[in-house]
Amino acid sequence: AQSVSQHNHHVILSEAASLELGCNYSYGGTVNLFWYVQYPGQHLQLLLKYFSGDPLVKGIKGFEAEFIKSKFSFNLRKPSVQWSDTAEYFCAVNARAGGSYIPTFGRGTSLIVHP
Amino acid sequence: NAGVTQTPKFRVLKTGQSMTLLCAQDMNHEYMYWYRQDPGMGLRLIHYSVGEGTTAKGEVPDGYNVSRLKKQNFLLGLESAAPSQTSVYFCASRAGQVNEQYFGPGTRLTVT
Numbered sequence: 051a052q053s054v055s056q057h058n059h060h061v062i063l064s065e066a067a068s069l070e071l072g073c074n075y076s077y078g079g080t081v082n083l084f085w086y087v088q089y090p091g092q093h094l095q096l097l098l099k100y101f102s103g104d105p106l107v108k109g110i111k112g113f114e115a116e117f118i119k120s121k122f123s124f125n126l127r128k129p130s131v132q133w134s135d136t137a138e139y140f141c142a143v144n145a146r147a148g149g150s151y152i153p154t155f156g157r158g159t160s161l162i163v164h165p
Numbered sequence: 166n167a168g169v170t171q172t173p174k175f176r177v178l179k180t181g182q183s184m185t186l187l188c189a190q191d192m193n194h195e196y197m198y199w200y201r202q203d204p205g206m207g208l209r210l211i212h213y214s215v216g217e218g219t220t221a222k223g224e225v226p227d228g229y230n231v232s233r234l235k236k237q238n239f240l241l242g243l244e245s246a247a248p249s250q251t252s253v254y255f256c257a258s259r260a261g262q263v264n265e266q267y268f269g270p271g272t273r274l275t276v277t
Contacts, residue, residue: 059205082263093255093268094208101263140207144263150215151262152223153198157207 052077052145054117056156063131064097064164071126071159073141080122081152083116089137090148097139100124110133167191169269171256177275178246186241186272188256196259197208197239198223199231199254208255214239215262246276 057072075081085097096110105117115126124141141156171192177263178184183200195216210223210229220231228250230242239258243250253273257266 056207092268093270094257094270096265099265128172141200142266144264150221152210152213153266154198154210155208157205 051149052081052143052154054143054154054156056136056139056141056143056158056159059157060160060162062162062164065133066130067163068127069128069131069135069161070140071139071161073126073156075122075124075141075143075145075154076124076143077122077143079146080112083115084128084142084144084153085109085113085124086140086142086155088140089135094140102165118165127129131163136163137139141150169252169258169267171272172239173272174270176207176272177277178243179277182246183242183244184246185243186254186274186275187269188239188241188270190237190239190256190258190267191265192258192260193236193256194260195201195236196262197233198257198259199229199239199241200255200257201225201250202255202271203252211241211254217239227230239259248276250274251276 055074081101086094088094108114139159142152172187198213199211217236235267256269259266
């Protein structure tokens with residue numbers, strides 16, 4: 051079964067600092083990769099996704115992620131965070147399990163940005 | 166478009182009681198999912214459905230049942246609630262099995 055590891059469980063930054071959240075997965079076949087964000091008290095929303103092609107994908111609100119196949123990684127980055135980026139971030143991997151593609155989520159990273 | 170809606174938003178149950186959570190989507194999506202979210206555990210898949218009339222077990226199915234009688238609705242049932250089922254429950258749907266998921270607002274369930 052596939053698994054997803056998010057190494058940073060809690061991250062605290064000041065505004066304007068750069069952000070990188072790690073995500074590694076264990077699955078050798080074709081995968082689709084996603085980052086979702088959950089703002090306090092809200093449901094999950096899509097930040098960005100990778101299906102194929104350019105391994106550097108750009109999402110909403112200035113976020114980007116790079117797919118490195120050889121490292122089984124899909125790290126999320128933002129050059130300058132804002133207070134409004136305070137949220138929980140989830141990496142998800144969509145991979146074939148049996149006859150279906152099953153999405154598997156990491157445990158999440160809680161980001162707090164101080165003004 | 167309302168997207169994905171869930172009812173109720175909050176519920177408190179006593180141990181042994183039963184309840185049904187309703188998820189509805191108006192996007193004509195084939196695939197629907199039920200997750201539970203617990204602190205430090207991320208989202209864990211309970212059950213899912215790849216189309217009307219079909220359901221399958223996810224990672225943590227014990228103590229839950231589901232039904233997908235209509236394409237737009239996915240019901241999650243707890244037959245005999247236990248305190249370990251205290252959690253926030255999210256429903257999600259997607260158009261195809263490689264697409265992104267759209268999530269509902271969640272149901273916060275407390276079992277005492």
